[in-house]
Amino acid sequence: MTKALMFQGTGSDVGKSLLVAGFCRAFARSGVRVKPFKPQNMSNNAAVTEDGGEIGRAQALQARACYAAPSLDMNPVLLKPQSDVGSQVIVQGKIFGVAKARDYQALKPQLAGFVAASYAKLCEKADLVLVEGAGSPAEINLRRDDIANMGFARAHDVPVVLIGDIDRGGVIAQIVGTKSVLDPLDAAMVRGFLVNKFRGDASLFSQGMAMIAEKTGWPGLGLIPFFPQAARLPAEDAMALAQPRVSSSGGRKIIAVPMLPHISNFDDFDPLKLEPDVRLEMVRPGEPLPVCNLIVLPGTKTTLSDLAFFRAQGWDIDLRAHVRRGGKVLGICGGYQMLGNSIDDPLGMEGFFGGAEGLGLLDVETTLTSDKILLACTGISQPEGAAFSGYEMHVGVTRGADCERNFLTFADGRSDGAISPDGAIRGCYLHGLFGHESFRGALLRWIGAEASDFAYEAEVERVLDALADHLAGHVDLDALLKLAG
Structure with missing residues (x-):
């Protein structure tokens, strides 16, 4: 039976896409048939797939990390913003329509079927599926009919690892605060947390890791140092443009x-x-x-x-x-x-x-x-x-x-x-x-x-390998694999 593990974040741009790419490469190098999956993405950075569709650029990079061709099933719902309140909706690689934010919420029950179908097809071709969430599960105002985070995890019984970003500050509040607003059944899906983008002496945050674990009941799975070579890989979306380019x-x-x-x-x-x-x-x-x-x-x-x-x-x-x-x-x-x-x-x-x-x-x-x-x-x-x-x-x-x-x-x-x-x-x-x-x-x-x-292209491959080595040095990959359901 195919294993799956979902990576959700305390917010956007905490490094979900990059970490999933790194874990994809690390597991693929060990001989695991691994595939990436993101139920719903919002980005105008897209890639063409061999099966004639388009998906988020991040999922194409993650597919590459798995030594696999990008497939439209890896990102069945892609939202391409056309204004501050509306997006073009791409479903399984093709234009589905245009929807404003409020109208899109009503579409989600219908889109859940496409998400489930694509996920099932990927599972048939993989030993392990690494799922990337979107935004944050703490956006509980969007929890009803959710297909991107806990709604997907609960519907498909996929364990979750929560990622916090210490580089932006307040990571203890990020993770503990997320736990405090989640529905108890949603919180029960979380099997542990990762703290990403750490700079400095890791021993100085050992107490912080322990405090998060104590207040959430979730085990710490790793403190991941900042990976500067990430700037040499394609970015997922325009959030990256907020940084100097x-x-x-x-x-x-x-x-x-x-x-x-x-x-x-x-x-x-x-x-x-x-x-x-x-x-x-x-x-x-x-x-x-x-x-x-x-x-x-x-x-x-x-x-x-x-x-x-x-x-x-x-x-x-x-x-x-x-x-x-x-x-x-x-x-x-x-x-x-x-x-x-x-x-x-x-x-x-x-x-x-x-x-x-x-x-x-x-x-x-x-x-x-x-x-x-x-x-x-x-x-x-x-x-x-x-x-x-x-x-x-x-x-x-x-x-x-x-x-x-x-x-x-x-x-x-x-x-x-x-x-x-x-x-x-x-x-x-x-x-x-x-x-x-x-x-x-x-x-x-x-x-x-x-x-x-x-x-x-050779440089991208080199950085993906370096990223996999980086993660393997700071996260127990065998422990992650055991968490996968």
Whole structure:
């Protein structure tokens, strides 16, 4: 019978996704057939699966940690925020609809069936399923019809490990407070706790661990030191953008990325942070776009509203000044659409019917459509002839004169993207391009930067192994396996 263990957190961004990835790699290396599962995720950082769907980026990384291909069953419900109160709902990899927060609560009983079906399919293929919760079980106002935390754990009889984050302070109150608000039957599902992101002398917190155990009745399962190499792995969602996103290198060439409100797949830029000749600046709202060598307009879940936000920041003025100075521009997915002459949304795909004038830097027009393309791709970029790999994840068709100078040629013969007549402005739909060293090198040479020869994908594997070693040194993995129900 398949074992399962669920990791819930005292709050968002306590390290659940990272720890599950590390435990996945640790158990997989020992020969256990392990699979990750997250019943419900909220993130605009998504990944394409081999079975033709999309799931949260964190679950794709966890699948990789298991030496497994990402599957839509690993994250059956994905919420992609389109506004402060509403999200696109992805169910088993496909668009299910759009729902405001209140309406989504009414959907949960229906979604519970999809969650159960996906979980059952994973269990058929695994010896161990590691389940990641969402947010916190202490949000007891959302407990009714819950499918993400204790509602799932109780429905499927999955034991829970609670994770607290000492780096943000108040970890004793985090864990003890969570116990105090939980329903007794929910609290009984918890088999122990982990304290994550500890810095300093571990002996100084031994009394703290004992106090938590005394006040909750839950055993301490480990005090996990801060793992700085986590910054080299793809982040789960935009919570990571609350931290400084400037590369540590003092590179000569500056690449600037405006932080749009609904920025998507921002892990596209992680490989650029590791290039020694590049300084990557994630530009926050209220700040001007800096004098730089390249401006990259990123992907976005809501192209039209984020285009309006871009203009409201005055970034369109900064962008034109950058072009007049001879600077280069690259648009990815929604950012590519923004660079054109117009964007039309006749079906209301982004929540309202209408359109807008684009930034006019590429002679193309975009129409948003109901068909969503989800596809892994390889090919050759133009005009440098550099190999690339990446994935399409978009709605919309873009056409125009500048598409005659296509940016990417796929291995199956299709083409994508556009290049301005002077070659300074480029755009395409493909995510994940910078992870391929050949394409990344060509891009950096385009802006006059020196490219290193490091292999980003190999670096991700190295960090996953280091994370597994890190956890094995501070958590009893055999004890965790015994807790799994």
